[in-house]
Amino acid sequence: MDDQDGYFGERVAAGYDESSGEMFEPGVIGTTVDFLADLAGGGRALELGIGTGRVALPLARRAVRVHGIDLSRAMVARLRAKPGGDAIGVTIGDFATTRVDGTFSVVYLLYNTIMNLTTQAEQVACFRNAAAHLEPGGCFVIEVMIPELRKLPAGQNVVPFHVSPTRWAFDTYDVATQATSSNYVEVVDGRGEYRSIPFRYVWPSELDLMAQLAGLRLRERWDGWTGEAFTSESARHVSVWEKPAGRP
Template sequence: MTSSDLWDAETAARYDEASAAMFAPAVLDPAVDLLAGLAGEGRALELAIGTGRVGIPLAQRGVDVTGIELSAPMVEQLHRRRPDLPVTVGDMATTRAQGEYALVYLVFNTIGNLCTQDEQVACFANAARHLEPGGRFVVEVGVPALRRLPPGQAAVPFDVSEEHVGFDTYDPVTQRATSHHYSRQQDGSYRYAPHHFRYVWPGELDLMARLAGMSLESRWSGWSREPFTADSESHVSVWRKDRGAHR
């Protein structure tokens, strides 16, 4: 059983509004452009497709998109916008969708939703099982902000405004972390919503890919192919399934 947080109906109903910044064309269009180019004429599978922020516009580009999503309420929100997009409800580390794909992708830090290393390793293996030989697996995820966490400091803030305060707390031993969100409500009160995740380093992801029969092809700091450097706060990585790898 996965250790991922499960988005319930209430959370799913407000997910798009809470993530409105991620729908901005400047954020979304480069991701869809890159994924469409990698998919080419082939099929694409989005792990943890959520409400379809990326999957729906990618399908609108003519890509044959399928999804896997753990939260049935999130799938309901997706199908209100795109009823014909097929989604299998299940754990992205183990659930199988039908067929083979030229592209499997996982965006917006979602690999961290799998809160153990074993689950993350299983996710890479599951992605590889879905890929045709030479197919690609793409992951977008942040680089752990531990350089901003000096000894004695318990948290790293990532957003501080009148409407929202967010900070991360880290356990460097287990690589478990929690994002703490305090969002201002219409009545002036604040709603607290924690999100648990496991942070993971780029080199660790490369090893997971190798164990699954995939090799690193590209790594950028963003969807517009910006160079990845020691100062990058996130990365978009592309691994390619070795043509001799077993399914």
């Protein structure tokens, strides 16, 4: 792990956009930005884990004033290098606890990033931090996967998700602690390289309780950004919690 940038240091940042290519497809970004711009209205938006600006940049082009929080200077440097990136304010820090000035109409945390907080206490703190930044009536939005435990046969704790002659990738799960990790093995010039990134998976009902502890209430939950119904077969969810009007 990079001491300064956590698990998203220069090595990860350099290839992040390419490794997450499907999330940069215009259709994916367009529906995400439409959803968030509608919630923001004429107000400000705060992105927790702004990264390389995948969503922040097109959202800002929709005339939404966007600010971001991110621990990784290497990721933010990629944002800054893109057109319009220098116009977006970014605060370097842990998004579970870092505060910025002012309040926001919408705070959002996308693409499984809540799982980068590897303890329940940190995830609860994140909800409280989001709530503290919201104006009354504002919304906190999370996009996150449903834990893939149904893929685990009895006695197995590993789920592979990429296999090729030069690259292997797999997730590990500890169902007792909800700890998981994504692990990558790659052969480069005949030499093997390995890296591992830890996460903590979390269930929708657990997130709802975290929201309640932070003074938020569930407003809506969808299978995706275009309003598909969330069901027991959903692989992910987009959830929106609202700060009640009149709450400081």
